[in-house]
Amino acid sequence: MQTVNSLNTLKQAVEDLRQSGRIALVPTMGALHEGHLALVRRARELADHVVVSIFVNPTQFGPNEDLGRYPRRLAADEALLEAEGAALIWAPQAAEMYPQGFATSVEVGGVSEGYCGAARPGHFAGVATVVLKLFNQVQPDFAVFGEKDWQQLAVIRRMAQDLNLTSPCVENIVGAPIVREEDGLALSSRNAYLSAAERRVAGRLNGLMRQAIAQIEGGGEVSAVLADLDTALLAAGFASVDYAALADAESLAPLAALTGSPARLLVAARIGGTRLIDNMPVGSNARC
Numbered sequence: 001m002q003t004v005n006s007l008n009t010l011k012q013a014v015e016d017l018r019q020s021g022r023i024a025l026v027p028t029m030g031a032l033h034e035g036h037l038a039l040v041r042r043a044r045e046l047a048d049h050v051v052v053s054i055f056v057n058p059t060q061f062g063p064n065e066d067l068g069r070y071p072r073r074l075a076a077d078e079a080l081l082e083a084e085g086a087a088l089i090w091a092p093q094a095a096e097m098y099p100q101g102f103a104t105s106v107e108v109g110g111v112s113e114g115y116c117g118a119a120r121p122g123h124f125a126g127v128a129t130v131v132l133k134l135f136n137q138v139q140p141d142f143a144v145f146g147e148k149d150w151q152q153l154a155v156i157r158r159m160a161q162d163l164n165l166t167s168p169c170v171e172n173i174v175g176a177p178i179v180r181e182e183d184g185l186a187l188s189s190r191n192a193y194l195s196a197a198e199r200r201v202a203g204r205l206n207g208l209m210r211q212a213i214a215q216i217e218g219g220g221e222v223s224a225v226l227a228d229l230d231t232a233l234l235a236a237g238f239a240s241v242d243y244a245a246l247a248d249a250e251s252l253a254p255l256a257a258l259t260g261s262p263a264r265l266l267v268a269a270r271i272g273g274t275r276l277i278d279n280m281p282v283g284s285n286a287r288c
């Protein structure tokens with residue numbers, strides 16, 4: 001396994017890999033955990049070689065967000081990826097990705113607009129721009145993203161569809177299931193910010209979501225169930241709830257054939273300075 005941090009060395013390394021098979025890209029911001037490693041394993045099933053990008057992308061962070069304190073642990077990440085059989089790590093500096101004079105942004109309309117897009121203005125333009133750059137730099141046959149970032153996956157698929165991407169094509173943008181802790185908390189690099197008390201609160205999120213889903217599937221009125229979920233999250237100790245919403249297939253999964261589920265409960269909530277997101281499918285009885 002090799003780590004490269006300049007575009008020239010990346011180009012050569014990718015050309016060498018392509019000689020002996022297909023490439024799957026796993027884009028990440030590093031501080032890797034089992035959720036990321038599950039993406040790498042999925043990528044290995046899809047292709048002969050796995051390239052993992054590690055780049056804390058400044059353009060997807062808002063001015064008051066955690067860019068400065070986002071965990072950076074390249075040496076530990078390298079050890080984990082070596083053990084998983086990744087072939088190449090692409091770990092550029094910001095100046096390599098955004099040289100002097102950089103002036104382009106990819107805006108994906110529609111799917112970017114609610115939920116995290118509303119709570120984090122500019123976030124999905126930053127994500128779409130960097131992901132399109134990563135796709136162009138690596139030209140993978142496949143790319144694997146986690147379903148934890150459900151809206152992000154929809155945004156990237158929309159971009160791939162709308163811009164007729166071929167490396168990878170939209171069908172080869174693969175979603176991988178959420179990896180969770182025992183109490184249901186989705187693994188996330190940002191969980192490292194949580195104090196022990198906050199971690200206990202965070203552990204309530206998924207259980208409360210499951211309760212709400214059971215109520216909706218049982219025929220409960222959606223807006224009342226969502227209002228109760230909001231209240232329950234605050235009562236459990238969350239400081240605020242950015243959204244607790246039921247997204248139908250049309251609003252968030254424009255490429256429904258690729259995402260499967262008819263509806264999805266999406267939640268983003270904050271504890272102290274930490275913002276957590278989660279989502280789960282809701283059965284076909286749900287009335288959106």
Ligand SMILES: Nc1ncnc2c1ncn2[C@@H]1O[C@H](COP(=O)(O)OP(=O)(O)OP(=O)(O)O)[C@@H](O)[C@H]1O
Pocket residue numbers: 027028029030035036038039144145146147148149176177178179180186187188189190191
């Ligand atoms: N628990 C998880 N299960 C499955 N995929 C995950 C999980 N956590 C992250 N991913 C996926 O890993 C990829 C890289 O995400 P990222 O590096 O931002 O990690 P993260 O843990 O989501 O960090 P953050 O705290 O920034 O949300 C994304 O496609 C994301 O959806």
Ligand SMILES: CC(C)(CO)[C@@H](O)C(=O)[O-]
Pocket residue numbers: 027028029055057060127130131149152
């Ligand atoms: C896709 C991504 C690597 C782009 O910076 C990031 O948004 C993430 O880690 O999910």
Ligand code: BAL
Pocket residue numbers: 060061149
């Ligand atoms: N996993 C999504 C990256 C972000 O929150 O900026």
